[in-house]
Amino acid sequence: MANIKSQKKRNRTNEERRQHNMAVKSRLRTYLKTAATAIDEKDAETVKKVLPEVLSEIDRAASKGVIHPNTAARKKSSLQRRASSL
Numbered sequence: 001m002a003n004i005k006s007q008k009k010r011n012r013t014n015e016e017r018r019q020h021n022m023a024v025k026s027r028l029r030t031y032l033k034t035a036a037t038a039i040d041e042k043d044a045e046t047v048k049k050v051l052p053e054v055l056s057e058i059d060r061a062a063s064k065g066v067i068h069p070n071t072a073a074r075k076k077s078s079l080q081r082r083a084s085s086l
Contacts, residue, residue, distance in 0.1 A: 024064065025067070028067070032075065034054070036082075039083055042086055058075050059072065
């Protein structure tokens with residue numbers, strides 16, 4: 001445990017950011033799973049509705065630094081490629 005006041009605050013903010021990042025990643029995985037399920041079921045109507053939301057969520061996570069920009073680009077590209085096959 002830290003003795004210095006500023007380090008105690010830093011530990012607190014690090015924990016808050018960690019919790020927030022975990023929530024963002026969890027939400028992102030849920031969106032990705034929903035989109036993947038719709039694509040696998042070849043449900044074009046659902047894919048049209050869900051895909052923009054998923055892409056937006058991926059961009060948001062990348063802009064906040066939760067995931068690396070290249071990871072975001074890779075996930076978006078993969079999803080769009082799979083969706084275009086419908």
